[in-house]
Amino acid sequence: MPNNLGAKLKDVAVLAQVSVGTVSNVLNKPEQVSTDKRNRVLAAIDQLGFVRNESARSLRSGSSRSLGMLVLDVRNPFFTDVALGAEDVADAHKHSFILANSAENSVREQSYLDLFEQQRVQGILITPLGDVIERLEVMRSRGIPSVLVDRLASTGHFCSVSVDDTAGGRAAMEHLLSVGSTRPAFVGGPFTLQQVDDRYHGALAATEAAGVRLQLFETPNLKFERGRHIGDVINDLRPDTRPDGVFAANDQLALGLLQSFTENGLRVPEDIAIVGFDDIDFASQSSIPLTSIRQPRQLIGERAAELLFDEIDNELEHEHQQVVFMPELVVRRSSQRS
Amino acid sequence: MPNNLGAKLKDVAVLAQVSVGTVSNVLNKPEQVSTDKRNRVLAAIDQLGFVRNESARSLRSGSSRSLGMLVLDVRNPFFTDVALGAEDVADAHKHSFILANSAENSVREQSYLDLFEQQRVQGILITPLGDVIERLEVMRSRGIPSVLVDRLASTGHFCSVSVDDTAGGRAAMEHLLSVGSTRPAFVGGPFTLQQVDDRYHGALAATEAAGVRLQLFETPNLKFERGRHIGDVINDLRPDTRPDGVFAANDQLALGLLQSFTENGLRVPEDIAIVGFDDIDFASQSSIPLTSIRQPRQLIGERAAELLFDEIDNELEHEHQQVVFMPELVVRRSSQRS
DNA sequence: TCGTATTAATGAAACGATTCAAACAATCCA
DNA sequence: TGGATTGTTTGAATCGTTTCATTAATACGA
Structure with a gap:
């Protein structure tokens, strides 16, 4: 009973x-x-x-007062922070907020979209993983709009909130060059992730402009362990060919590199400078604080949720827009060669 | 429309x-x-x-197929990991999972409980903050049971899943003593948090048994910045009275201490050893990997969710139980004086 | 005084599933 | 052949709100 x-x-x-x-x-x-x-x-x-009884309310009024958010990895603090921003906005609109984790698994991604559909959420914030755009279009035609987060909408059929990863990559690399790196490297992957690809090409543009060669160390994912591994690889290189400055596609990788270098006796930043991306809290909290490219994490979540509410509330007049934030270089010790 | x-x-x-x-x-x-x-x-x-239409289903059948979880701080990876474990179990039971963040704010805590009640969730996992036990009892009498997470149920009226913080604190301090610390210290607070109090008393028991005095540095919360601050304070002490081993009530504090010491030129572990608590990923990922007391984070979430489902499914036969995991000392460089 | 706005209150009809007693069909056995 | 048994299928009633067309009450102006 x-x-x-x-x-x-x-x-x-x-x-x-x-x-x-x-x-x-x-x-x-x-x-x-x-x-x-x-x-x-x-x-x-x-x-x-x-x-x-919220169920009765929703039933009668045709949709539940809730938003769904689907992120790639809740264990990455970047996403928790984005989610926090979005949740605040949802709160302000008296909507409840369902946070789900696709964990970079497209089966899970699909099944959470099923769930959101069954719950009749009013809208969805999503960092898409698999080939999901078509489904999102169908869902919108059935009354559930969505906004892409941390990913530029390539067709104009969606709102999106992202960061200019190319500019970020360029800034990171220009900074490395400006502190005197002559053998810079990029660490990251897979290149199927748009973010990674853009950051790399930004960096490449900077080195090309300076007439310098950019070494590439590709990784299968963006996790700490991979960074550590590449760090070991780099450490084994002959000192005269070894990179003297590394730009990592995200902070977790960068922290892995940092740990490996420290353990192997390479001095950061004297022997090798490091720049990360995202500027998660742990970047500044590292014992050698990490230079990083800051994304306005909470703000990304907030803007995304606001765009979504605009689409929900003004279905007809709403115009899709692509919000692109400019990332910001935050210089810390890991790249400070005085 | x-x-x-x-x-x-x-x-x-x-x-x-x-x-x-x-x-x-x-x-x-x-x-x-x-x-x-x-x-x-x-x-x-x-x-x-x-x-x-999930609303219609829930309405007719009297309760929604969902679980609510309320944590103290989603930005603390410890809680995300616990939540991940719980979510897995909820998934397996085909329940959806609503994760909410009280952010150590008891107003928010109350309002999320309101929300859960309106949603008619089938049960609640909660790390309680304010004075909320009474309300939980009322909610149970109305058919919404709850399980306490990371907190021992002192009355036998609830299931709870926690870790033996006293034992953890003792193990941490015994380890510090065993690596030769003669002027150990405890950093943490507020003592109104049961976890903090227990960890402290565990540590105290160890020092008393060894006939050593335990210095105490109290903090208003468990965040990184506080650790940094206390680190600066410790650094300013005269070398002959300065602690040579610190046990921090959680890893975030410990990382703050570590950063401060590194910046001030104190060598870790040679001048001062550090032990944290929780063993979040970033503990091992620090450039000087952190010794810590590991809690089985995912497992805590899983067990809690299982207990909750048992109470949901067998309302009558269910017997409340207090699951207490033993924490585990993980020794890393921050305390290894060879 | 009467008609007309204006404001408040009513209650029956949805919303879209699940449930369950009753009807129906098929099979088996005596 | 009829009765009992087993297995499917049916459809009206129900869950607890919101909605909205009506009705009731009140105030206002002519």
Whole structure:
């Protein structure tokens, strides 16, 4: 017996001696109920410990007051921060917020989209993984819009909020060159991730402009262990060919490199400078604080949620837009050669 | 117009030429429907792109197929990992999982409990913050049970899953003593958090047993910056009174200490050894890897969710239990004086 | 005083699934 | 052949809200 004592709207109505419609109005449009009755109703609600049944509300009104968000990896603090920003906005709109983790697995991605559809969420924030754009278009045609996060919408059919990864990559590399790196390298992968590809090409543009060769160390993913591994590889190179400055595609990789270098006795930044990307908290919290390219993480989440609400609220007038933030170079010790 | 094209159960029934009851059975008890009709129904579902309406299901059946989880701080990787474990279990039970962040703010805590109640979640996993036990008891009496996470249930009225913080604190301090620390210190706070208090008293027991004095540096919270600050304070002490071994109440504090010491030129572990607590990923990923007390993070989440499901499924026979995991000392460079 | 706005309150009809008692069909046995 | 048994299928009732067309009450101006 699931529903033990739950008082319902009708019980409240009886106790307060008004109709159910009035109780509903007290809840939803309190200003158009007379003070007298409103107080009676509120008292009754209090006395009975009445709690609205959200399922019934959603059923009747056709959609639930909730947003779904699907990220690539909740264990990456970058995404938790983006989610935090989005949640704030959802909160402000009195929507609940369902955070799901595709964990870079496209089966999970699909099944969470199923879930969101069943829940009739009002909209979806997603960092897409698999080939999911088509499905999102179908879902929108059925009334569930979505906004792409940390990913530029290539067709104009979606709003998106992202960061100019190419510019970020260029800034990172220009910085390395400016502190005197003559044998720079890029560490990252896979190149099927647009972000990685863009960051690399930004870096490449910088080295080409300076007439310097850019070494490439490709990784199968962006995790710490991979960074450590490449660090060991780099350490084994002959000192005169070994990179003297490394730009890693994200901070987790960069931290892996840093640990490997430290353990192997390479001095950072004297022997080799490091620049990461994302500027997660742990970048600045490392014992050798990491130079990084900062993305406005919370802001990305906030803007994305706002765009989504705009589409939800003004289905017709809404115009899709691509918000692209400029990332910011934050210089710390890992690249400071004074 | 929210509900554009949504086909409903009835539409499926018409197309498949069966009754709505049969369609519902195909969805819920497919084995008791004849193959013939089942196939017709499935084909119709496919053709119409029918998606179940979860609100309607929940309304009719009295509770939603979902679990709520309320953590102290989603930005702390410890909690994301616990949540990940719990989510897996929820998934396996085909329940959806709502993760909420009280952010150490008891107003938010209350309002998320409101939300969970409105959503009629089937149960709640919570790391309680404010004075919330009473409310949880009321909620249980109304059919929404909860399990305490990372917190021992002091009354026997709840299940709980936690770690023996006292033992962990003792192990941490015994380790520091064993590597030769003669002026050990504890860094952490506030002591209103049971976890902190227990870890401290564990450490104290170890020093008392060894006849050594334990210095205490109290902090208002467990964040990185506080660790950094205390690190600076410690650095300013006269070398002959300065601690030569520090046990921090969690890893974030420990990382803050580590950064401060490194910057100030104190050598870790030679001048001062550090031990943290939680063993988050970043502990091992630090450039000087951190010795820490490992909690089985995912497992904590899993066990908690399992206990919750047991209470949900066997309301009557269920017996509350307190699961207490033993933490594990993981020795790394930050405390290795060879 | 009467008609007309204006404002408040009502309550029956949805929303879209699940449930369950009853009807129906098929099979078996005496 | 009829009755009992087993297995499918049916469809009306139901969950707890919101919605909205009506009705009731009140105030206002002529």
